[in-house]
Amino acid sequence: MNSLDPRSLIAMGALMTVLMTAILVLLxxxxxxxxxxxxxxxAASSVWLLASFLFGCRGQLPASWAMVLANSLLLQGAIFYCMGCRRFYGHVRQWRLWAAVLLAETLAFSWFTYARPSFGMQLVVITASMLGTYGATLYFLLRHGDRRLPQHLVELVLGLHMAVLVLRLVTASAGHSGDNLLQPSLYQNLYVGSYVLTVLLLTVGAVLMASDRLTREMEYLASHDPLTQALNRRALAQRGAQELSRSQRHGHALALMMIDLDHFKQVNDHHGHLHGDAVLQHFARQAKAQLRRADTLGRWGGEEFMVLLPETNQAQAQATAARIHAALAQGHALDCQLSIGLATWQAGEDSLDAMIARADAALYQAKEQGRNRTCTL
Ligand SMILES: Nc1nc2c(ncn2[C@@H]2O[C@H](COP(=O)(O)OP(=O)(O)OP(=O)(O)O)[C@@H](O)[C@H]2O)c(=O)[nH]1
Structure with missing residues (x-):
């Protein structure tokens, strides 16, 4: 570790950062x-790239201003990264706060470069600023981030790098800071190596976070009805098959409802198609509010919906159906009447198609008996 040249580490990191910056720009x-x-x-990774270039060019450029600028850019990159996380989760960037942090760091670093030159104090200034910025990012992600793998990766990388920064502060105060950043030493190489890996992994983490979000959105669009946000028919059939096989494996009860809005054609004819759409949305909201988390509401087609009620027997399903009827009879302008056909899983050879056929037949009965009721088969 001692024999590694910090300049090579920085150059390697810079090369990887170029690639990651290009990927982020393309995304x-x-x-x-x-x-x-x-x-x-x-922007964070471009600024880090520039900082790496300036660090690597130490000796070729006037040392003092190159170091002031390089360290400011390093901090600016961390600030951009924090802003990216905030924006990703729909929060404001907090420009003023971060501009003040950057200004304070630049002034303090310049002070220990020009007025009272001290590599140890420069190191304390930049390390403490980075620690604060990464700490704020980590705190934000822990409070507002998704509990998903890419976020956990970013949190882990931030946490580990912060540990290295604390170690750097401790070793600096114990007088192990050396004379400059490019002087090979165990502590310098540990810090530079950690910096290179952190920059790379944070950018990888950002790419993963964005693509994970896009994948989830695509999955949602492919499985949900855009008007009512209920599951679409394909996803509903898949969920139904899963629930049925769970019931077959564990012998759990399973209930299935077919719900059809009564005289919906008249709603459209009298009030227009847009009003009809609003009635469908209102129905889906109200019906969902009567269900448990484990239950599933889906749009089977047109004004017909299906509800899957795992671990629910006939009496419990009838109580749920009664709640749905009641929720849509409150006198709201978008309320409507419904007919519900109910079927429960019959242990043995019962299939989803057979349950749907029974629920359909029960629904037909409900319509025949005058609508606005639940029938069971
Ligand atoms: N506004 C709107 N209407 C829809 C949508 N999907 C289907 N419909 C309408 O739903 C109506 C269904 O009419 P019918 O099948 O005759 O059923 P109904 O009038 O509800 O009569 P019953 O079921 O016998 O009580 C049709 O007019 C469809 O155009 C939709 O997404 N939005």
Whole structure:
């Protein structure tokens, strides 16, 4: 570790950062604009790239201003990264706060470069600023981030790098800071190596976070009805098959409802198609509110919906159906009457298609008996 040249580590990191910056810029161009934060993350990695270049050029450029600028850019990158995370989760960037942090760091670093030159104090200034910025990012992600793998990766990388920064502060105060950043030593190499890996993994984490969000959105669009946000028919059939096989495996009860809005054609004819759409949305909201988390509401087609009620017997399903009827009879302008056909799983050879056929037949009975009721088969 001692024999590693910090300049080579920085050059290696810079090369990887170029690639990651290009990927982030491409994602920004091609991802839907509502996936925010990509611009800030791309800015973070471009600024880190520039900082790496300046660090690597030490000796070729006037040392003092190159170091002041390089360290400011390093902090600016961390600030952009934090802003990217905030934007990604729909929060404001907090420009003023971060501009003040950057200004304070630049002034303090310049002071220990020009007025009272001290490499140890420069190191304390930049390390404490980075620690604060990464700490704020980690705190934000822990409070507002999704509990998903890409976020956990970013949190882990931030946490580990913060540990290295604390170690750096401790070793600096114990007088192990050396004379400059490029002087090979165990502590310097540990810090530089950690910096290179952190920059790379944070950008990888940002790419993963954005693509995970896009994948989830695509999955949602492919499985949900855009009007009512209920599951669509394909996803409903899949969920039904899963629930049925769970019932077959464990012998759990399973109930299935077919719900059809009564005289819906008249709603459209009298009030217009848009009003009809609003009635469908209102129905889906009200019906969902009567269900448990484990239950599933889906749009089977047109004004017909299906509800899957795992671990629910006939009496419990009838009580749920009664609640749905009641929720849509409150006198709201979009309320409607419904007919519900109910079927429960019969242990043995019962299949989803057979249950749907029974629920359909029960629904037909409900319509025949005058609508606005639940029938069971
Ligand atoms: N507004 C709106 N109407 C829809 C939608 N999907 C289907 N419909 C309408 O739903 C109506 C269904 O009419 P019918 O099948 O005759 O059923 P109904 O009038 O509810 O009569 P019953 O079921 O016998 O009580 C049709 O007029 C469809 O155009 C939709 O997404 N939005």
């Amino acid at each position: 920004r161009r091609h991802y839907p604009p509502h996936i925010r934060g990509l611009g800030d993350w791309a």
